[in-house]
Amino acid sequence: MxxxxxxxxxxxxxxxxxxxxxxxxxxxxxxxxxxxxxxxxxxxxxxxxxxxxxxxxxxxxxxxxxxxxxxxxxxxxxxxxxxxxxxxxxxxxxxxxxxxxxxxxxxxxxxxxxxxxxxxxxxxxxxxxxxxxxxTEDIHTVVRLGLDEDQPEAYQFLSQFQWEPEHIEYVMALIAEGTAEEAAAEQFVEENEELVATWTDGVEAVEGEELELLYVAWEETIAATNVVGHVLETLGFDVTLTQIDAGPMWAGIASGSGDAIVCAWLPTTHAEYYAEYEGQFEDLGSNLHGTQLxxxxxxxxxxxxxxxxxxxx
Incomplete structure (x- = not known):
């Protein structure tokens, strides 16, 4: 859980x-x-x-x-x-x-x-x-330095995680209509097996490796983090989701106290944090294209x- x-x-x-x-x-x-x-x-x-x-x-x-x-x-x-x-x-x-x-x-x-x-x-x-x-902006996956060496299976999965706006909006709608966050994530994963298979392709299961995902209390971020966390749990990871403000979230990845975020809005929304901590994290690239401000x-x-x-x- x-x-x-x-x-x-x-x-x-x-x-x-x-x-x-x-x-x-x-x-x-x-x-x-x-x-x-x-x-x-x-x-x-x-x-x-x-x-x-x-x-x-x-x-x-x-x-x-x-x-x-x-x-x-x-x-x-x-x-x-x-x-x-x-x-x-x-x-x-x-x-x-x-x-x-x-x-x-x-x-x-x-x-x-x-x-x-x-x-x-x-x-x-x-x-x-x-x-x-x-x-339009993209939403990026950002991880702490050294994750590729410490937890290569998590790193590979996070590198392969990509979806479309209609996917995340579906999860968001489920949550907004009253479905529990974890249940909404589980429902999406069950209904989108082919998509999820592209994320887990070549990723081997682990036994209880601890992984912490940081996220802010934005609806789309809650949806995405819960989906990612759920899939990682099915791969055998012991996942903790930690909700914090944007500044501490980026500081946590830069310091290595958190392992990953899947909600970095770039190049505009999180530009200041990206510039402040550049070189202290690894940007795995876009996981979703087509955002708008x-x-x-x-x-x-x-x-x-x-x-x-x-x-x-």
Whole structure:
């Protein structure tokens, strides 16, 4: 059975961790604008930023998506004086989105794919004419130095682990609908034997070798880590899943206190951690292609299409 731990793995990692400071409370949708008609882009597009209190509902402070939104997107589009990105968490963002969606209220969130919110809600990304969020990202598998020598079977399996967005979104949907994480992983593995066989091809079974996978509390990361952990258990590994923040996760791999992560979003989301610890881990490459970052809104918000529509003149 997979062992799951919350928190960091060592005192050293604690010291290197990032502390979340955002509220977990859903963000209020805001009030109607009393700004005179005909002023600025809002009148031209029909979108009124006051309807969301000029707030973009974000996630964990320090996340790459938050950094690029606050430090690049807002200033490049001239939004920094009028708009605020609210520090929150993935769970709090989804709670805010769910509340707004159920009442057909306007809301703007920091979005990423794959994520079950795109399965549960009709959402759209705002166009990014300046391409600041960049093209699609990949999710990489990253392991501690020396894993290839210490645990070659685990290393081989992790090197061969690859799947598609629809695979992970299926697991995410199962979990979001109430299936236990381990049960969802087991169901996926049972239903996708041919795919899983490509991951385990040539990998010999072991007897109780301990392996620790680190992960952050993001829905897609929870899904992926549980699937990988389940397959490793079937190969005879004694797997521990440790949930921590992104900073301690990367520090744990760099220090060798954790063995692997299968949730490194690159080249944007985890760029700062990748650069900080480069040379202290091994990047096994992409395990999933086709991710996306941006600002997302419900499709019923028909009067907003682009980040440029947020400009207040």
């Amino acid at each position: 997979l062992k799951k731990l919350l928190g960091v793995t060592t005192a050293t990692v604690f010291a290197l961790g990032l502390v979340a400071c955002g509220s977990d409370e859903p963000v209020d949708g805001g009030s109607e604008s009393e700004e005179p008609a005909g002023e600025g882009t809002e009148e031209a597009t029909g979108f009124d930023g006051a309807s969301v209190d000029y707030q973009i509902v974000g996630i964990d402070p320090g996340a790459g998506l938050m950094n690029i939104t606050i430090n690049d997107v807002l200033p490049e589009y001239g939004l920094e004086d009028d708009w605020t990105v609210v520090e929150s968490s993935s769970a709090a963002m989804v709670a805010s989105l769910t509340s707004a969606y159920e009442n057909e209220e306007p809301i703007i969130v920091t979005g990423w794919s794959p994520h079950f919110k795109f399965n549960n809600f009709d959402l759209k990304y705002l166009e990014d004419p300046l391409n600041i969020y960049g093209d 941006g600002l997302a809104v419900p499709t019923y918000m028909e009067d907003i299409h682009s980040i440029e529509d947020l400009v207040v003149e």
